[in-house]
Amino acid sequence: MWRVLRALRAVAGGALRPGLPALPGAPRRGWAAAAVGGRADTAFPKFNIDFVIALLRQENAKDICAIQLPPEINYCNYFIIVSGSSTRHLHAMAHYMLKMYKHHKEESDPHTVIEGKETDDWLCIDFGSMVVHFMLPETRETYELEKLWTLRSYDDQLAQITPQSLPEDFIFELTPNSSDHLETRT
Amino acid sequence: SVTGTCGAIQKLTRVRVVDNSTLGNTPYHRPPKCIHVYNKSGVGKVGDTILLAIKGEKKKALIVGQKMPGPTMTPKFDSNNVVLIEDNGNPVGTRIKTPIPYILRQREGQFSKVLAIARNFV
Numbered sequence: 003m004w005r006v007l008r009a010l011r012a013v014a015g016g017a018l019r020p021g022l023p024a025l026p027g028a029p030r031r032g033w034a035a036a037a038v039g040g041r042a043d044t045a046f047p048k049f050n051i052d053f054v055i056a057l058l059r060q061e062n063a064k065d066i067c068a069i070q071l072p073p074e075i076n077y078c079n080y081f082i083i084v085s086g087s088s089t090r091h092l093h094a095m096a097h098y099m100l101k102m103y104k105h106h107k108e109e110s111d112p113h114t115v116i117e118g119k120e121t122d123d124w125l126c127i128d129f130g131s132m133v134v135h136f137m138l139p140e141t142r143e144t145y146e147l148e149k150l151w152t153l154r155s156y157d158d159q160l161a162q163i164t165p166q167s168l169p170e171d172f173i174f175e176l177t178p179n180s181s182d183h184l185e186t187r188t
Numbered sequence: 189s190v191t192g193t194c195g196a197i198q199k200l201t202r203v204r205v206v207d208n209s210t211l212g213n214t215p216y217h218r219p220p221k222c223i224h225v226y227n228k229s230g231v232g233k234v235g236d237t238i239l240l241a242i243k244g245e246k247k248k249a250l251i252v253g254q255k256m257p258g259p260t261m262t263p264k265f266d267s268n269n270v271v272l273i274e275d276n277g278n279p280v281g282t283r284i285k286t287p288i289p290y291i292l293r294q295r296e297g298q299f300s301k302v303l304a305i306a307r308n309f310v
Contacts, residue, residue: 076290077309117298121276126300128293133300145282147304159283160307163208 049106051080051132057102058084061095065142069151079131081151085139089122092136096125103129195231196254196268197222197238203270205242206252207281207305212272216243220270234258235295240270247280248273250302252288263289263310271302279305 051068058066065085071077086092096116103114111130118125123141127134135147150157197203202219205212212220223246224239225232232238232251240249249272253265265286272280277298284302287310292299303309 075309077293077303081304117300118277121278124278124301126298126304128300133304135300135304145305150283150305150307155307157283157307159208160285163213163283163285 049103049129051082053102053106054082054099054132054134057099058082058095061098062087062091063095063136065139067148069148071151075154078128078133080133081147082132082134083142083147084134084136085142086136089138092123092125092138093119096127096136099127099134103127195229195233196256196258197232197236197251197270198225198230199223201268203238203240203249203251204267205240205249205272206269206284206286207271207279208283208285209272209281211242211245211247211280214243234262234289235292235297235299237273238270240272242272248275250299252284252292252302253286262291263287273302277301281305283307 055066055068063084063086065083067083069081069083071079071081084095086095100114100116114127114129116125116127123138125136127136137145146157146159150159199222201222203222205220220240220242222232222238223241226237226239234251234254236251238249238251240247249270251268252271253263253267253269255265255268257264269286271284274280279301282305284306287308288303288306289310292303
């Protein structure tokens with residue numbers, strides 16, 4: 003099931019994302035195997051979030067999670083996390099996504115490399131306005147990225163790592179010529 | 189003898205591990221030190237991988253902050269920050285507590301995973 007989570011912000015965020023529209027039609031050129039939905043496509047299929055989600059559904063990706071990030075985090079607009087059933091499935095999805103991107107991109111957006119090709123549980127592609135992560139379910143549970151990106155600072159894993167406090171005799175001096183300016187560790 | 193020019197992070201610099209991995213956070217009587225920089229010059233800047241000696245083990249790491257001032261409009265940190273990484277590129281910890289610079293995104297390399305577990309950006 004794909005669900006859209008908005009980042010929980012105290013500041014009024016953007017409008018509620020409308021429900022997923024009907025799947026876009028088949029891409030214009032060849033690619034008979036990539037027929038998505040039955041509607042004929044008049045406009046050029048832009049590589050936007052709906053297209054990506056449709057592709058992922060077509061690839062039998064499990065647990066598609068798309069998070070819309072507020073513009074204060076200037077990382078990207080959409081953060082997508084996808085589970086796959088096996089390493090080969092992840093690799094296949096990632097390569098297919100890359101192929102479709104190269105096919106459909108108009109303005110040259112140069113960053114598209116698949117990161118994590120040597121790993122067997124976490125691949126990642128960074129399109130300019132979107133980031134897609136392909137993980138195995140175990141890896142997903144270890145990292146819990148959805149929690150981190152929806153609750154930015156109120157994440158529970160973050161709360162567990164900050165009992166480290168400065169020692170009592172720590173003096174923060176802003177002298178420009180301090181020679182031994184080492185970070186003290188407790 | 190003549191020593192080469194000092195750079196941001198080179199061999200035998202002490203670094204600070206900023207993720208929440210057990211290897212990086214358990215106290216040890218020696219601080220983690222860099223023993224090799226994977227670079228043509230032996231000097232590591234933000235975004236380079238280095239080899240770290242932590243608790244008697246070798247571990248790869250990614251530099252996310254340096255004390256030396258970098259190019260203009262890039263942040264300078266008060267400590268040389270480093271994130272532990274496996275050999276295949278997966279981060280060892282699951283969260284990063286310090287801010288991470290945005291320039292990692294433009295640099296060529298496998299940084300999206302480290303950016304994905306970061307807490308806030310600079």
